[in-house]
Amino acid sequence: EYGVFDVKTDRRVAGESEEEIYQILNLPFIPPELREDRGEIKAAQENKLPQLIEYSQIKGDLHLHTKWSDGAHTIRQMAEEAKKMGYKYIAITDHSQSLKFAGGLTEERLREQIEEIRKLNQGLDDFTVLSGIEVDIKSDGSLDFSDEILSKLDVVIAAIHSGFKQESKIITERLVGAMQNRFVSIIAHPTGRLIGYRESYQVDIDKIMDMAAKTKTILEINAYPERLDLNDIYCRMAK
Structure with a gap:
């Protein structure tokens, strides 16, 4: 030492x-x-160390919550701060209506938010705010919003926020079904763990990765300290 x-x-x-x-x-x-x-x-x-991603290489963030749901700042404030950080884009992905405890957006409010983002983009130079949602994958496997409203968005993140104790087969089917929806771009925190608070739910990660590859759906690496999900082992598997 x-x-x-x-x-x-x-x-x-x-x-x-x-x-x-x-x-x-x-x-x-x-x-x-x-x-x-x-x-x-x-x-x-063997001079084969991987090159780590540096902060300067990150050009945007596709999973952000605002005061519209459970975030702390306005869309404009988020955009201005992101631009200061050197980002080129952000996606606003507030919670959907099922998550009432998190201020989830109704379909009407989501349409209002889409319009606010459209107007905000008109006044931004060299920066883009994408419209999106973190749509809940409900316990029965259905999504919290219709395809009609999802089709209006630039980015659709799907995530499980309930039914954590369901059997592995059921949870896996919920995630697979979400990835088969043509409007879903990303699966958020795919194993649902909260470090120190909640174990990962039971899921067939091989099937999830196979379907992600087939449907070209992104599996999020959520770097929030209490999540780190996907974890390092699954990231290596995906690679």
Whole structure:
């Protein structure tokens, strides 16, 4: 923990910085995010370390909630802040009507929001606000909104927020059915876990990934600290 020492002289030969330690070991620097004892040292020796995504490479966010449901800011405020961060676009994806405790939007309110976004975009330069929704996949597998209203949106995220204790077959069928809807673009937090609060629901992840590939549906990597869903293991499977 104090550095790298010469075993013969007990002299410290590296330790002022992490980079110095990797240099004396004749290895390229391994970012902390990759230090999991999953082959990263061998990959470093072979110069095959993956390139990590940097904040500067992120150009937008497709899952945002506003004051229209359970968020804290207006659509304009979200757009202005995102633009300051160097983003080129955001999608407004508030909750749908079934999630009353989260202020879910009725169909009428969603239509009003679509119009507000349309007007806002007229005054924005080099930035786009996409209209969207996080539509609930209800316990019976149906979506919370009709295809007619979903067809008006730029982005449709589908997600499970109820029926977490259903059998794996039923939950899997709910997710598969949502992906087969031609208007669904993304499945949010696909396993439903909340770290420290709720275990993942039982789901056949292989079937989910197969259907996602078949329908070209995106499986979200939700980076909210309490979710991290998909997790690292499933991300490797997807790759």
